[in-house]
Amino acid sequence: MEKKPAILKNKFFLYLTEFFAGMSVMAVELGASRLLAPYFSSSQIVWTIIIGTIMIAMALGNIYGGRSADRHPSPHRLYGRILVAAVWIAAIPVVGKYVVLGISAALVFAVNTNFLIWAAFAACMVIFVFPLFLLGTVTPSLAKYSVDSLDDSGRTVGYLGAFNTIGSIIGTFVPTFISIPAVGTSATFLIFAGILLALSLTYFASAGAGRAKSAVAGALFLACCLTGAESRFAFWEPNLTYEGESVYNYLQVKEDERHVILSTNVLFGVQSVLMKQEGLTGMYYDYAMAAPLMTGKAPEDCRMLILGMGTGTYATQCNRYFGPMEIQGVEIDEKITELARTYFELPSSVQVSTYDGRAYLNAVTDQYDVIMVDAYQDITIPFQMSSVEFFSLVKEHLTENGVMVVNMNMRGGGEGNINQYLADTIASVFDCVYTVDVGGTTNRELFAMNHGDGPERMEAARARLADGGLAAMMERVQGNLAAYEAGNYLMTDDRAPVELLGMRVIDELIRDEVAYYKEIYEREGVQGVLENLN
Numbered sequence: 001m002e003k004k005p006a007i008l009k010n011k012f013f014l015y016l017t018e019f020f021a022g023m024s025v026m027a028v029e030l031g032a033s034r035l036l037a038p039y040f041s042s043s044q045i046v047w048t049i050i051i052g053t054i055m056i057a058m059a060l061g062n063i064y065g066g067r068s069a070d071r072h073p074s075p076h077r078l079y080g081r082i083l084v085a086a087v088w089i090a091a092i093p094v095v096g097k098y099v100v101l102g103i104s105a106a107l108v109f110a111v112n113t114n115f116l117i118w119a120a121f122a123a124c125m126v127i128f129v130f131p132l133f134l135l136g137t138v139t140p141s142l143a144k145y146s147v148d149s150l151d152d153s154g155r156t157v158g159y160l161g162a163f164n165t166i167g168s169i170i171g172t173f174v175p176t177f178i179s180i181p182a183v184g185t186s187a188t189f190l191i192f193a194g195i196l197l198a199l200s201l202t203y204f205a206s207a208g209a210g211r212a213k214s215a216v217a218g219a220l221f222l223a224c225c226l227t228g229a230e231s232r233f234a235f236w237e238p239n240l241t242y243e244g245e246s247v248y249n250y251l252q253v254k255e256d257e258r259h260v261i262l263s264t265n266v267l268f269g270v271q272s273v274l275m276k277q278e279g280l281t282g283m284y285y286d287y288a289m290a291a292p293l294m295t296g297k298a299p300e301d302c303r304m305l306i307l308g309m310g311t312g313t314y315a316t317q318c319n320r321y322f323g324p325m326e327i328q329g330v331e332i333d334e335k336i337t338e339l340a341r342t343y344f345e346l347p348s349s350v351q352v353s354t355y356d357g358r359a360y361l362n363a364v365t366d367q368y369d370v371i372m373v374d375a376y377q378d379i380t381i382p383f384q385m386s387s388v389e390f391f392s393l394v395k396e397h398l399t400e401n402g403v404m405v406v407n408m409n410m411r412g413g414g415e416g417n418i419n420q421y422l423a424d425t426i427a428s429v430f431d432c433v434y435t436v437d438v439g440g441t442t443n444r445e446l447f448a449m450n451h452g453d454g455p456e457r458m459e460a461a462r463a464r465l466a467d468g469g470l471a472a473m474m475e476r477v478q479g480n481l482a483a484y485e486a487g488n489y490l491m492t493d494d495r496a497p498v499e500l501l502g503m504r505v506i507d508e509l510i511r512d513e514v515a516y517y518k519e520i521y522e523r524e525g526v527q528g529v530l531e532n533l534n
C-alpha cells in the first residue's frame with residue numbers, strides 16, 4: 001500500500017469528502033428533476049424514475065467501491081473517480097438537453113405505450129447513472145481508509161454516515177431554495193461539479209500526484225463552464241422574450257405580432273396568452289367566459305376566484321369583455337405573477353395570492369359567483385385538486401347560483417380516461433354538470449353548478465352582449481354544450497391516480513402526432529423523415 005498523503009492523516013478531510021459527496025448526490029438528483037421537467041413534466045412518475053435510477057446507481061457504486069477498496073486500497077483511485085464524476089456532472093448542462101431530445105426522438109418511433117416512462121428512464125440512465133455510480137463508491141472506500149482499528153470502527157463509520165447525511169440535507173435545500181431560482185439549473189450543476197473538482201484537486205496536490213489528470217479535468221471543467229453556464233433549454237428558439245426558472249417551473253415567454261405566450265414546457269403547451277389586439281384568444285379561455293353568464297347575474301357584478309391564475313389570461317379577457325370585475329387570483333408560483341405584471345399587462349387591481357389553490361380555499365371563508373379551476377398542465381395534475389374532497393371545498397365557496405368552470409386539457413384516452421375520472425368526481429359533488437369540447441384543441445371545459453337552468457340563463461345573458469364576436473362565441477359554446485351523464489370513476493384524497501391516467505392520454509396524443517412520420521420512416525428511413533421536417 002502506498003504511503004498515505006499528509007492530508008489524510010487527519011480524518012477531517014475524509015469526513016469533508018463524505019459531506020460534499022452526499023451534498024452533490026442530492027443536488028444532482030434535484031437538478032435531474034429540473035433538467036427533465038421541461039421535456040417530460042415534473043410528475044410523480046418522473047420523480048419515481050429519477051429516484052429509482054439514482055438508487056440503482058448508488059447501490060452498484062457501494063458494491064463496487066467496497067470491492068475496489070479491499071483489492072486496491074489506494075485513495076488515488078477514489079479521488080480519481082470523484083474527478084471523473086465532477087467533469088461528467090459539469091458536462092450535463094452542455095450536452096444533457098441534446099441527449100434528452102435525441103433519446104425522445106429515437107423512442108417516439110419505437111415505443112407505442114408508456115413513452116414518458118421509457119424516455120425519462122433512458123435519459124436518466126444515460127445522463128445520471130454513471131456519475132452517481134462513481135459517487136456511490138465514496139462511502140465504502142472512505143470506511144476502508146478511515147478505520148484504524150476495530151476499537152473505533154463503529155464511531156468512525158457513524159461519523160462518516162453523519163457527515164453524508166448532513167451533506168445530503170444541505171444538498172436538498174440549497175438547489176431548491178437558493179441556486180436554481182437564483183442562477184438556474186445549469187449553473188447549479190456547475191457549482192457542485194466545481195466543489196467535487198476542488199476536493200479532488202486538493203487531494204492530488206497534497207499527494208503530489210495526478211498532475212496530468214488534474215490538468216485535463218480542470219481544462220474540461222473550464223470548457224463546460226464557458227459553454228454550459230448560459231445553457232438554454234429551448235436552444236432552437238432564437239428570439240425568446242424571457243427564459244428562466246422559478247422554484248416550481250421552467251418558464252418561457254415568447255411573442256409575435258398578435259400574442260404574448262407563456263409556456264412551462266419546452267416542447268409544447270401554452271399556459272397563458274395575451275392578445276395584443278384585444279380579441280378573443282381562440283382557446284379555452286373564450287369557452288370559459290360562459291361561466292359568468294350562467295350565474296343569472298350581470299357578468300360585471302360577479303365575484304370571481306381563479307385557482308391557477310397563470311399570467312391572468314382569463315381575468316384579462318373577462319375584464320375586457322364584461323367590464324371591471326372583482327377578481328381574486330391564486331397562483332403558487334410567484335415568478336409567474338411577476339411575469340404577468342411585466343409582460344402580460346395584468347393590472348394591479350387584480351389581486352393575486354401566492355398560494356396552493358386548495359390551501360387557499362381552506363384558509364378563506366369568502367364565497368364567489370364563479371370559481372375557475374385552471375391548475376392542470378399536460379400530465380402534471382395535482383391530485384389534491386382533483387378529488388371529491390377538493391370539489392366539495394369548491395362547492396362550499398360558491399354562492400347559491402355560483403358556477404365552477406374547470407379546464408380539462410387532455411381529451412381522449414378511452415374508457416376510464418382522466419377527463420372521465422374528473423367529470424365523474426365533479427358530478428358526485430354537484431347537481432348539474434355540462435361539458436363542451438374546445439374546437440381544434442385537446443381541451444374540454446366543464447361547468448358545474450347546483451341549479452339546472454345554467455344554459456337558459458346563459459341564453460338570456462347572451463342576448464344582452466354588446467360584442468358581436470363574443471356573442472357568436474357564446475352561441476357556439478351553448479350549441480355544443482352537453483349535459484354530462486355521471487359514471488362511477490371517482491377520485492379521492494386517498495386514491496387519485498392522475499399521473500397514470502394522464503400518461504395514457506399522452507401516449508395517445510403522441511401516437512396521433514407521429515403516425516404520419518412513422519409511415520415515412522418505414523418507407524424512407526431517417527433521411528425521409530428529415531426531408532419532410534424541413
